[in-house]
Amino acid sequence: ALASGYHNQPEMTQEKFKPSFLDETKTLFRTGDLGKQTAPGIIEFMGRKDNQVKVNGYRIDPGEIEYQLTRYAPIERAIVLPVQVNNQTQLSAYCQTDKTLEIAEIRELLAKFLPVYMIPSYFIFLKQFPLTRHGKLDLHSLRGLRETGKSLVNSNYVAPRNYLESNLVSIWEKILSKHPIGIFDNFFEIGGHSLHLSRVVTRVHKELNVSVKLADFFKVPTVAGLATLISQTQYNYQEPISAIPPQKSYPM
Numbered sequence: 001a002l003a004s005g006y007h008n009q010p011e012m013t014q015e016k017f018k019p020s021f022l023d024e025t026k027t028l029f030r031t032g033d034l035g036k037q038t039a040p041g042i043i044e045f046m047g048r049k050d051n052q053v054k055v056n057g058y059r060i061d062p063g064e065i066e067y068q069l070t071r072y073a074p075i076e077r078a079i080v081l082p083v084q085v086n087n088q089t090q091l092s093a094y095c096q097t098d099k100t101l102e103i104a105e106i107r108e109l110l111a112k113f114l115p116v117y118m119i120p121s122y123f124i125f126l127k128q129f130p131l132t133r134h135g136k137l138d139l140h141s142l143r144g145l146r147e148t149g150k151s152l153v154n155s156n157y158v159a160p161r162n163y164l165e166s167n168l169v170s171i172w173e174k175i176l177s178k179h180p181i182g183i184f185d186n187f188f189e190i191g192g193h194s195l196h197l198s199r200v201v202t203r204v205h206k207e208l209n210v211s212v213k214l215a216d217f218f219k220v221p222t223v224a225g226l227a228t229l230i231s232q233t234q235y236n237y238q239e240p241i242s243a244i245p246p247q248k249s250y251p252m
Helices: 010-016 062-070 103-110 139-147 163-176 194-208 214-219 223-233
Strands: 017-019 027-029 033-039 042-048 053-055 058-060 077-085 088-096 122-126
Touching (some): 077 139, 103 214, 122 139, 163 223
Parallel strands (some): 088 122
């Protein structure tokens, strides 16, 4: 399923596509993956020669995301790194800025230029990036900021207030395998990513008979915000008059 070259980019095609050393009539593609032969016919994958990472099945170049982030004037510098959350690889963006920024606004801007799977799940804002004693960027310390929970997650649980919020919370909890989820918890900051997003949109349409766009989540990434949006825009949405939100009890 590989193309024979890059569209209208002959120089890159010549660089990446080489004649096969086994058969000169065929072509080999230089992937950028690193490997070593451990036995005849067996190659062990060792990583990448570049900074590309694989997230939810998609090959991503963090540099593309960093470029789009720095196009936003208040962000002086950006670093995007893969982080492990609940045994899953997700993207975390570290932004150097001295301004107070709204994460929802940044996500909405990125959605105009990047596919949903390239939009980071976490955003960390710093006035200055940490440096090593040699003056180089300290990537280990950056990752530590996410792992120690300094990611602006709302820790105050607020229960659903009506039937719609209760159903949305139930859908989120099933897909994210997280309990409890409050109506003001940010979808992306509690572990949600692009694959979860697609499943939520499908379940909301199937169970509530309303259409939600992926872009809506970047504008209102909370149950409370999404419920308000649905109530205001989905004219065919009818909440049962006698419906009572299921009561939940969680240890606090």
